[in-house]
Amino acid sequence: MAGRFGKVAVLMGGDSAEREISLISGQAVLAALLAAGIKAYAFDPAEQPIWRLVDDRPDAAFIALHGGAGEDGTVQAALDLMKIPYTGSGVLASALALDKRRTTLLWRACGLPVPRSLLVTAGDQGPAVIAELGLPLIVKPVREGSSIGVTKVMRAEEFAAAFAAAATLPDGRHEEVMAEEFIMGTELTAAVLGRRALPLVRIEAPAGRYDYQNKYFTDVVKYHCPAGIDAAKEAEIARTVLFAFDALGCRGWGRADLILLDDGSFRLLEMNTAPGMTGHSLVPMAAKAAGIDFTALVLTILAEARCG
Structure with missing residues (x-):
């Protein structure tokens, strides 16, 4: 089986604010590929130009980049030009999914359940935004993850301080900002693998703080898979997520984040087209619950690699 994949470049690192997590994901993917007997190697676009892949001549690229150019369609476009098949979504779907504001607008136009949200251009817009969305509310960068x-x-x-934190990221980049109504409920994530929705993962974070630190560097967050959700409701969510995945034009794999309310309704928050593959990541967790180990997951994702 290993021979069918040829030489594989695992793209990891990059220069986004999620570089640290991307390196962890990439190393896990690389280790799985090497253990499967595949001729794989690490490639960090922050350390050498992406065009060096022309000289390397890999048969495929596994994208383990998170955020920035690795998820906004830029790397995907470069790989298309070099005619190197790659994992995950293409240029347009990647760009749309990373842009949370446009994703929300598209999903709403499709009749999908999403929170109310507004684009914010200045920190002094607080009173108007609060009048529209109420308190509490969420303020976040339009194009960032983790x-x-x-x-x-x-x-x-x-x-004002929340706007500043979203507008200027830790790596110094400036970003568009959106405000979103706060949805009280159960945090869920729904992974998609090919044309299949994997079991839901229910996230139980201390005081609701499912933030960067708790996601990746502590063990205080509890994950439940199976999620303990009513089977009919889980099936409804799975159908909705697959529709949302298709509406964005996604392919290969991805992960939707959502909130389940006490009344049984739910709201889609975002779609990730290059989800994490770390020890705390949710797609491997869902795959394991479906009987797919980490190596099989990586090989399944790789098998869907293509251009265009």
């Missing part, structure tokens, strides 16, 4: 720059605003006087 909960980087995300703040739950409880009081009006916190809005």
Whole structure:
């Protein structure tokens, strides 16, 4: 089986705010490929130009980049030009999914359940935003992942600082900002593998703080898979997530985050087209519950690699 994949470049690292997590994901993917007997190697676009892949001549690229150019369609476009098949979604779907504001607008136009949200251009817009969305609310960068720059605003006087945290990220980049109504409920994530929705994962974070630190560097968050959700409701969520995945034009694999309310309704928050593959990551967790071990998961994702 290993021979069918040829030489594989595992793209990891990059220069986004999620570089640290990407390196962990990439090393896990690389180890799985090497253990499966595949001729794989690490490639970090932050350390050498992406065009060096022309000289390397890999048969495929496994994208383990998170955020920034690795998830916004830029790397995908470069790989298309080099005619190197790659994992995950293509250029347009990647760009749309990373942009949470446009994803929300598209999903709403498709009749899918999403929170109310507004684009915010200045920190002094707090009173108008709060009048529209109420408190508490969420302020976050439009194009970033791993909960980087995300703040739950409880009081009006916190809005300006929340806007600043979202507008200027830890790596110094400036970003568009959106405010979103806070949805109280159960945090769930729904992984998609090929044309299949994997079992839901229920996330139980201390005081609701499913932030960057708790996601990756502590063990205080509890994950439940199976999620303990009513079977009919889980099937409904799975159908909705697959529709949302298709609406964005995604392919290969991905992961939707959502909130289940006490009344049984739910709201889609975002779609990740290059999810994490770390020891704390949710797609491997869902795959394991479906009887797919980590190596099989990596090989399944790789088998769907293509251009265009």
